[in-house]
Amino acid sequence: MEDLKLHGFWYSPFTMRVVWTLKLKGLSYENIEEDRFNKSPQLLEYNPVHKKTPVLVHGGKPICESMIIVQYIDELWPQNPLVPHDSYERAQARFWVAYSEQMVPALPALIQSTSAEEKEKAVQKAWENFKVLEDHCLADKRKFFGGDKINIVDIAIGSFFVFFVTIEDLKQVKILVAEKFPLLHLWFDNFKNAPVIKENFPDREKMLATMKAVLERRLASS
């Protein structure tokens, strides 16, 4: 046993990244499902700075921030490497992981949009990011961002696309439009059907129901 504990929310893209990484590496861990509206004292102790999930606790020592956790796991368990071996390719992968952070604001903007105008504006904003990925990251038509195998970029960006497609159901709006973003659309198809990812892909109906519930609760408390 590796003495690994993961504090997270199953539906959070950030937690998903860590789960996928652990599964891709074949690592067993204890999953501690947190309640975002009632976080455990342990979580607050492990991540006093941000008070957020995910937190990986390895041998009692906490590691925070999803992509930092992913790189930590990859450095300690080299099987099925997720970070490119070549230093230049590694820098490119880290560049795109850093870019993925720019996609974060698009998610609440979409989720919280109410009017048709707000929805349209939020979709356009997301499309700006999609265009960058389509034109610059997937330009050479690879199966995954990592080429033939999944790498940290697929994990970072894949987690957000789970959300984008859930929002399509939630808000009845098309976001990952195949005609506009053919490479991205194909990539996501490859990603969600890849071994390990497929078995650990959140259930679509469950995601939709949970997001609706979280949204309602947030509206009720505001």
Add this chain to the structure above:
Amino acid sequence: MSYMIVKDEKGIIEVKWQIWRKTMERREDVKLFNFHASPFGQRVIWALKLKGVDYECIEEDIFNKSNLLLELNPVHKKVPVLVHCNKPIAESLVILEYIDETWKQYPLMPQNPYQRAHARFWANFAEHKLLDAAWMAMRSSGEEQEKAVNEAREAVEKIEEEIKGKRFFGRDNIGFLDIAIGWISYWIPVWEEVGSMKILDPLKFPAINAWITNFLSHPTINDTLPQRDNMIVYYHSRRKEVSPF
């Protein structure tokens, strides 16, 4: 440079080999596209200098960016960009790790993966929680400025805990985290003057102020800093600008 093969004098062959190798290292073709007042570019300069890596610095006018820069960094169109053997790398923290992995002398990142994760966490924290707030504090006024100053101070308070009892974030020597957040030592005091506000209160944050003194007194760190007067003038002119760099 002539390369004489002297068959029976092994020492001379060895010396010629060393000279050739050094020449090739210098010809490694490292270019840095930068803007002199950029805190992000400064990180890269510090890392290259600490490692003794020769490079050519190309000063960009960020208000009139060259076509070459836009080609090298089409996604963000920003400095700094490191070009090594004609291959561009953008995003200063990514560049730092690339430099550290490519040139092994004067290692910046800790060896231990947990400590590496720790260093990355704090670099990320300062980038997201302090940088924007400090920048906003510099260019705003009134209530908006007060809010930004408070946010910046809250972030500094957390970093203060991290540096307590240490000479540098890298412990005895300057390391990745010192370089990653080194901008605090020089850019924040400039922004404080430009914005007529205070973030790095020495009474509230003695440990971080001590670190600033230690950090800036390192010759390599100090020798490469842009002129303060120029920085003050530049940031005064940017005070009303919307987006940095």
